[in-house]
Amino acid sequence: SKLGVLALIRMQGGYLVASPLDQNGGVRMDFRADDGSGTDQTFTADGAGSAVSPERNVGAFVDNHNHVIAVQDAGSRWYDLGKLPAAVGYTVLAVDGENCSGRSEAVGCTVYVKLSLDGANPQEQIWAVSPNVAAKRVLTDVITVNDVSTQGAYAVQTTSTDSGSCSEVRDGATGTALWNTCDYSFLRFSPDGK
Numbered sequence: 318s319k320l321g322v323l324a325l326i327r328m329q330g331g332y333l334v335a336s337p338l339d340q341n342g343g344v345r346m347d348f349r350a351d352d353g354s355g356t357d358q359t360f361t362a363d364g365a366g367s368a369v370s371p372e373r374n375v376g377a378f379v380d381n382h383n384h385v386i387a388v389q390d391a392g393s394r395w396y397d398l399g400k401l402p403a404a405v406g407y408t409v410l411a412v413d414g415e416n417c418s419g420r421s422e423a424v425g426c427t428v429y430v431k432l433s434l435d436g437a438n439p440q441e442q443i444w445a446v447s448p449n450v451a452a453k454r455v456l457t458d459v460i461t462v463n464d465v466s467t468q469g470a471y472a473v474q475t476t477s478t479d480s481g482s483c484s485e486v487r488d489g490a491t492g493t494a495l496w497n498t499c500d501y502s503f504l505r506f507s508p509d510g511k
Contacts, residue, residue: 326367326376330391333367333376346378348392356392370412370426371467371510377417377428379407385428385446387417394418398428398446406433410443410462413469413489419448429455429462459485463503466510470495472503 323344326333331350338345344362349355360380367378375389377398385398396417401407407430414426427447434440443462445455456462459473460482466472469489475497476483484503486496496503 324366326369327373328369328376328388328391329373333369333378333388333392335362335367335378343381346380346386346388348376348388350391358388358392358395360386360395362386366409368409368412368428370415371465371506372415374415375412375417375426377409377412379409379430383407385409385430385452387412387426387428389415389417396448398426398448399450399452401430401432401444401446401452404432405435407431408433411465411471413465413471417448429465431461464505465489466506467508468510470506470510472506474502 322336324335331348334347334349336345338361345359346362347355347359362378362380367376369376375387377385377387380386383401387396387398410429410431412426412428416425427445430444432442432444442454443456444452446452459475460477461474463472471487471489473487474482474484482502483499485494487494
């Protein structure tokens with residue numbers, strides 16, 4: 318792109334690329350393989366970032382129509398996972414799972430998105446979108462999801478004040494806190510999730 322690249326998200330076999338669509342702030346999302354080749358798929362995105370699954374098979378972003386789009390298998394598969402409520406902004410926080418096809422009974426992936434809502438009392442909410450499951454508000458007691466491990470645990474921020482913040486690691490299946498601290502910020506798991 319003559320306008321440059323806004324973000325590169327490393328995935329298996331290549332990169333999910335965010336580049337300016339035009340001078341008016343539009344963002345184009347496409348996949349570029351390690352050899353530089355592209356796919357026929359491109360989307361206009363909301364521009365609020367993207368996230369990748371722990372094993373880097375799935376990347377996700379929100380398009381300009383409030384739909385969560387998942388890209389997987391080195392850019393060869395693109396899935397519309399569902400529509401989010403209207404908001405003034407979207408931030409893709411994390412992707413849990415490595416298969417967003419929706420072709421099995423098991424939920425193969427969940428994408429967590431922070432919605433910024435406008436109004437008399439502006440607020441942020443975390444929503445989850447999965448194949449064949451309606452988008453829903455989740456994790457109402459956390460501020461943000463920082464990461465998901467390969468074992469399905471979540472790193473979340475639970476509070477934030479001028480003097481500091483608190484973080485937890487939660488079991489992905491039960492939501493139970495496994496570890497917490499108000500002395501450090503827990504942002505990312507190691508590649509093996511340990």
